[in-house]
Amino acid sequence: MFRPNDNFNLLPESYLFSEVAKRIREFRADHPDADIIRMDIGDVSLPLPECIIKAMHKAVDDQASQATFHGYGPEQGYSFLRDSIAEWDYNKRGIAHITADDIFISDGAKSDIGNIGDLFGKNIRVAVTDPVYPVYVDSNVIDGRAGILSDGRWSNILYLECTAENGFRPLLPADGICEVIYLCFPNNPTGTTSTKDELRKWVEYALRNEALIIYDSAYEAYITSDNVPRSIFEIEGAEHCAIEVRSFSKTAGFTGMRCGYTVVPRTLKYRFSDGKTASLHDMWNRRQCTKFNGASYIVQRGAAALYTPEGREAIAHNVGLYMKNAHTLREALLAKGYIVAGGVDSPYVWFKTPGCKTSWQLFEQLLHDAHITSTPGAGFGKAGEGYLRFTGFNSEENTIEAVKRITNC
């Protein structure tokens, strides 16, 4: 008799985004004339830059002729893209030791984050921040590493609470109590970042404990502050204890295109239980070659166009518009006297109003009083209760209108 993976039976319904959508639908049905502004959107709204479209058109034409046709590509990604990433995202930013060979192209960061657990032992303990991007937790539940769910927490996951008291930055756990740490900077949902000195402490922790950091820098393009690292590999020693996951989604509007990459340095070495050396690079390569046939040629051509002068300019322009919106939201919420994080070096703004309202009560209040949608913080973890998340991904016009309504309500 076939037996399914019982871990799926442990997973609670993922209700956050469907519940948000349902409540908006119901509100719309009762208030058909309401001009609702979506400040909850986690998707980009601007179209792809012209140079990317052109590159993809050309790639489509390549597929039409025998001489330029591309069938299966390398599982690791095409060198035209890996070389550009190594040059522009690492070498030109002073990170000389990351080479094209360390870079694996994928169909997006979510896939890599979900799949990276294939490299972990069964009985290890992972640490996540709370609030957290839910994929880190749920993928470990599916892999059978999370334990039992009780009162919103998994028994074998270590939660590092990010609260107003610690500036929404996780504190280092005690030595020896976790083997994998998921870090995300700029953070989704809180919008916080980490300075070089703070990140160095995490690298030192991982080196001291022979732990592994999974560093999600899907939002690195939003960083403008000097002392905020864009890559964990700016920190000395990280090449011995960290994997970095990146995405073209929010950087370049690729949410519907699907392309990202993961950096697994060759220097990342641990031990199998029989004492033999385990190269995570070789293991990830083996994993990808077994389970993945590479990202689409056309999409990779589009991604490579991001690194041309026109591509870089177009991206900087779009990211700048989203950042302007996030900044506008941040300032308006601060002016109301709310507790606010993010909106600097991040498209996300995380906030709490005075009083003891729950996230869902605040969500309803904003929807009814101002016709503005948000994402309830409680959906990202227990420590998110009482908070809401806004994003800068709507248009400038809608963001300005939302701010007017917030100011008046």
Ligand code: PLP
């Ligand atoms: N990591 C974080 C923190 C995210 O917020 C998201 C998407 O919202 C992703 C990864 C997934 O990115 P991708 O679209 O490349 O799968």
